[in-house]
Amino acid sequence: MAPKSNAGKEKLIGNEDEVLQAVILADSFNKRFRPLTTRKPRCLLPICNAPLLDWTFESLALAGVQEIFVICRSHPEQIKEKIAESRWSKPGSGIKIVPILTAKETFSPGDAMRDIYTRGLVTGDFVLVMGDLVSNIRIDEVVKVHKERRKTNKDAIMTMVVKESGAKHRTRSSSESAIFALDSETSECLHYQPVMGYPPADVASVPRQVLVDHPDVEIRNDFIDCSIDICSVEVPSLFQDNFDYLDIRRDFVHGVLTSDLLMKNIYCYVAKEGYAARVQDTKSYEAISKDILSRWTFPLVPDNNHPAGHLYEHRRGNKYIDKDGTVILARTSTVGNKCLIGSSTEISDNAQIIASVIGQNCFIGAGAIIDNSYIFDDTMIGPGCVIERSIIGSGVDIKENTRVDKGSLIGDDVVIGPNVHLEAFGRLSRKRDPAGDEDGDEDEYTDSEEEEVEASQESIAIDLGSASNAIFWPPSAPDEDEDEDNVENFKNQRFMRLGDSASDLAFSDSGSESSDEASDSSDEDSELDTHLGTLPTSSATSLSLDAPGGSSSDATAEFQREVKLSLERAFAEGHSLDNASVELKTLRMASNVPLSRVREAVVSAIVDQIKIIEGGGVPQRQEIANVITRWGPLINKIGGIDAVETISVLQAHCASSERLLLFGQILAALYQDDIVEENDIREWHGSPTSQGLGLPAGTLRTENMKKCWAVGSRMIQQFDEQDEEDDSDDGESEDGRWGRRGRRGRR
Amino acid sequence: MASDPQSAANQRIVEDLVSRLRRRQVVGSRATALETLLVLRQVVSKARFSNIDQLVNVIRSVGRRLVEAQPKEHSVGNTVRKVLHHIREEYHTASEPPAIETSFSIAKFVLQGQPRRQTTIPRSETRVPLKENDPDDPDSFARVLKPVLMEAIQDVFDELETVYDNISKNAKDHIHSDEIILTLGMSTTVQSFLKAAAHYRNYTVIVAETAPSYGGREMAKSLSSAGISTFLVPDSSIYALMSRVNKVILGAHAILANGGMFATSGSLLAATAARSYSTPVVVCAGQFKLTPLWNLYHEYGALDFGDPSAVLGFEEGDLVDKVDVVNPYYDYVQPELLDVFITNYGDHPPSSIYRLLKETYDDEDNEL
Structure with missing residues (x-):
């Protein structure tokens, strides 16, 4: 054959050398779509007439993923069946899809990750996505970046894909977002703070250490978190090690970033091009539907690459009508902009369809108005009905002159009407068959909530029409003892509801209480606080740096005592430096105190270790040198090197103990062991706190502080003299060397 | 069309292209x-057939699959039609006694006097009797015809490979010294045409930026690096500059049966x-862009809308909610606005495109 003909073949084979794996967590682990999801897993809900899972597969196929594991928990048979009959399992799709059933006790993404680990599914870097993703981002590019980074930095275990958007973008969840602190250059994620709609946050706390280590930090509150993560193999095993990790973001990312022991890095990939979003709740369902219809997801749009393989004709004004010619539009009906109408659907006279999605085989009666609603397949809407901003399941029969107000969710196979009015945010589902056990085994998956709802029907007097088979789900009431920190708290859930602007929550409550919090936190843990108002945009952040305060709460005192004890033991038993520092780190973890406290405790313990020898002189100096040489390096081993702070701490400690007179000698010894440098001493000397400013004047402590400062001044004088000497000296040595001679001079 | 492993392999390469077309990766x-x-x-070389209709059916079904996958890339259908046309031609010459070429061709008429490879190379193959539907040896037909067919496909291939050179060949006859040419968008055909003319003439090109794709910027860069004096102007100034322009040269996405064309948005403005x-x-365009279709539904648009983020960034959260943003890829330019098509088979006015279509494709393939 001609050489050219083989070229195509080789390309196909060439792709297979490195299999890119993906894991889809097909379960949502929450109940935001109830009652639509009582008999169907969420990932099979259609969005723009294609199941969410198909959109996710398409997003991954676009990125050249070759092997996909679908982790499913609720209704796994349906998912399996769907996968088997979809076009992805046909030969030639180039993708291998493996459904994995997890135990019903899997209640969180964390559990699912542990399951992935125990099954040993992944062999290399893999893409982790949720089963409700709609994306056209080139994930393979991200994977490439990730792998490149892994070559140089083995600790970069994860890359999160985020998409820039405005803070108030419709597709950005206001109930479940986050503030990212990124290194501007490497886009390493330095800090992650989840943000909820309620309780509103107006303070973002960024650890001080972050700002110390990174000169350029971006604090962003305008990202859409796409939940596309490129993970290394270590990630599932980290979940296994930390059995309390539940959520990937709130627990895992936060845990890894704050941990001093793991020393792993997480990076962000800020997608400039492309679209990605998750259908997390009914509100984002609406937003993403609109995004798809307005073609933001191009080339993943109904007329071009519809994931379910439907063919739509695109008409001006972003109307999509099925191409096979089975759609019947009455001559007097109106179809507005941004509508999608599936095949074999009939729209009768004078019906109005406004910015809505209508499934296949639907019937819209004469004069009905469908406004911003999403209607699944095989549904009948009777004449004269009005449906506003709602989601109507498949097989629903809404009889004539029924009114469905905004935010309603109507489950599959419900019959309601005629002539009833469903108030806003009403939720309906079909009564279960009383005999109902041809699908007995499926009932295991319908949890107690549905039974509860059914039991409470007598108490609710709502007319759902003569022929109705529906049960009404009472609006969930705010639970008194509900944990407000939970994302699923009642008020926060309001931000997720379709059609609920939650305007009464968004602007109240940001008064006194939150400002208290702000001052509290800045006192307590000497962190950098970013005051965000009610979290406007990233650009409007102001930074205020709080100096470490000298508070001594119980916990701190306890900690200091512990440190002292453990160091005394270390001194007595002659532990190695490494062991001692590990012990200190563990202590710090246990009592959760900032680094500066540890430093204080260590410095004071070391200073107290120095015996005071009567008469001073050479034996005293010898004693100091011994202790410092043996234990001084510990100060730098506890994590973070900040020599200036060390001197300040030393000064503060000496000022309030009987070892005041030893300050100069200790400092000299520290200098001699290279624990502090000349520049550090100068910097310390120049700072206002070292001169005792800000302390109440006249007290003994302040006086002592001043004495110490004076000792420092003398030392600096010596440095200066040494400098001049060195200048006159014809500099046979470089910077590092003159220090030693300087010491000689001092002696 | 037996379903054997070979056709499964065919299936696979077809599906691969289908999904790449759908995803707009090609x-x-x-x-x-x-x-x-x-x-x-690939399909022809693997196909098993014992008469011409079977072969045509195989190719058609593959073609239909590809066209459905991306109806907006017209050259997919055109290529299928062209291959079908060539296959039939080869079949006829192979099965019938050689007849004297009498058919009148406008392309040849236009090209008369120019020494080109069109002076039909006499095929001196040893004639094997072509037997269809041979019950003893069903593959004999395919075995005899296949080499000829591969040659025919190779011809189409060569044409595509040399399309830019053949179009640019006459560039110097169209562009004269000290002319001012206006063009827009990034079209490789126009680019090579202009560069070819620059070897003989000294002229100036004005390139419109062509928002939102800004292909004009790329075009201007490439032209000026070839030593042509180039101006890059915003799209809004096209009308103001038109009084000084001697000639507008455009590229096409597809040439339609009535002589109109689909071209980068902005072309209609310029025309x-x-x-x-x-x-x-x-208009400079290869012959593979000739499409036997009409633009039935729209007066101006080609109804291929892209990603609106090129027009308005997705991060403009508030606006995205309230504004409908459209980003049309192509304009439809009516034949009345165009003067001449320069193709690799000579120059044609819009009014004779229909004739060219008849020569290039078979009527029965217009609807695949």
Whole structure:
């Protein structure tokens, strides 16, 4: 054959050398779509007439993923069946899809990750996505970046894909977002703070250490978190090690970033091009539907690459009508902009369809108005009905002159009407068959909530029409003892509801209480606080740096005592430096105190270790040198090197103990062991706190502080003299060397 | 069409191209034409058939699949039609006694006097009697015909490979010294045409930026690096500059049966402005862009809308909610606004495109 003909073949084979794996967590682990999801897993809900899972597969196929594991928990048979009959399992799709059933006790993404680990599914870097993703981002590019980074930095275990958007973008969840602190250059994620709609946050706390280590930090509150993560193999095993990790973001990312022991890095990939979003709740369902219809997801749009393989004709004004010619539009009906109408659907006279999605085989009666609603397949809407901003399941029969107000969710196979009015945010589902056990085994998956709802029907007097088979789900009431920190708290859930602007929550409550919090936190843990108002945009952040305060709460005192004890033991038993520092780190973890406290405790313990020898002189100096040489390096081993702070701490400690007179000698010894440098001493000397400013004047402590400062001044004088000497000296040595001679001079 | 492992392999390469077309991973009319041709060659070489109808059916079904996948890339369908046309031609010459070429061809008429490879190379193959539906040896037909067919496909291939050179060959006859040419968008055909002319003439090009794709910027960069004096102007100034322009040269996405064309958005603007100043509009396009279809539904648009984020960034959260943003890829330019098509088979006015279509494709393939 001609050489050219083989070229195509080789390309196909060439792709297979490195299999890119993906894991889809097909379960949502929450109940935001109830009652639509009582008999169907969420990932099979259609969005723009294609199941969410198909959109996710398409997003991954676009990125050249070759092997996909679908982790499913609720209704796994349906998912399996769907996968088997979809076009992805046909030969030639180039993708291998493996459904994995997890135990019903899997209640969180964390559990699912542990399951992935125990099954040993992944062999290399893999893409982790949720089963409700709609994306056209080139994930393979991200994977490439990730792998490149892994070559140089083995600790970069994860890359999160985020998409820039405005803070108030419709597709950005206001109930479940986050503030990212990124290194501007490497886009390493330095800090992650989840943000909820309620309780509103107006303070973002960024650890001080972050700002110390990174000169350029971006604090962003305008990202859409796409939940596309490129993970290394270590990630599932980290979940296994930390059995309390539940959520990937709130627990895992936060845990890894704050941990001093793991020393792993997480990076962000800020997608400039492309679209990605998750259908997390009914509100984002609406937003993403609109995004798809307005073609933001191009080339993943109904007329071009519809994931379910439907063919739509695109008409001006972003109307999509099925191409096979089975759609019947009455001559007097109106179809507005941004509508999608599936095949074999009939729209009768004078019906109005406004910015809505209508499934296949639907019937819209004469004069009905469908406004911003999403209607699944095989549904009948009777004449004269009005449906506003709602989601109507498949097989629903809404009889004539029924009114469905905004935010309603109507489950599959419900019959309601005629002539009833469903108030806003009403939720309906079909009564279960009383005999109902041809699908007995499926009932295991319908949890107690549905039974509860059914039991409470007598108490609710709502007319759902003569022929109705529906049960009404009472609006969930705010639970008194509900944990407000939970994302699923009642008020926060309001931000997720379709059609609920939650305007009464968004602007109240940001008064006194939150400002208290702000001052509290800045006192307590000497962190950098970013005051965000009610979290406007990233650009409007102001930074205020709080100096470490000298508070001594119980916990701190306890900690200091512990440190002292453990160091005394270390001194007595002659532990190695490494062991001692590990012990200190563990202590710090246990009592959760900032680094500066540890430093204080260590410095004071070391200073107290120095015996005071009567008469001073050479034996005293010898004693100091011994202790410092043996234990001084510990100060730098506890994590973070900040020599200036060390001197300040030393000064503060000496000022309030009987070892005041030893300050100069200790400092000299520290200098001699290279624990502090000349520049550090100068910097310390120049700072206002070292001169005792800000302390109440006249007290003994302040006086002592001043004495110490004076000792420092003398030392600096010596440095200066040494400098001049060195200048006159014809500099046979470089910077590092003159220090030693300087010491000689001092002696 | 037996379903044997070979056709499964065919299936696979077809599906592969289908999904790449759907995902818009292959874009541009020449790229899609080349990819289609590769697939067709593979299909023909693997296909088992014992008469011509079977073969035609195989190719048609593959073609339909590809066209459905991306109806907006017209060159996919054109390539399939062209291959079918060539296959039939080869079949006829192989099965019938050689007849004297009598059919009148406008392309040859235009090209008369120019020494080209069109002076039909006499095929001196040893004639094997062609037997269809041989019950003893069902593969004999395929075995005899296949080499000829591969040659025919290779011809189409060569045509695609040399399309730019053949179009640019006459560039110096169209562009004269000290002329001012206006063009827009990034079209490789126009680019090579202009560069070819620059070898002989000294002239100036004005390139419109062509928002939102800004292909004009790329074009201007490439032209000026070839030593042509180039101006890059915003799209809004096309009309204002038109009075000084001697000629508008455009690229095409597809040439339609009535002589109109689909071209990068902005082309209609330029063509209309040119009409009001009576500036000639010249279109450079390979023959594979000839499409036996009409633009039935729309007066101006080609109804291929892209990603609106090129027009308005997705991060403009508030606006995205309230504003409908459209980003049309192509304009439909009516034949009345165009003066001449320069193709690799000579120059044609819009009014004779229909004739060219008849020569290039068979009527029965217009609807695949």
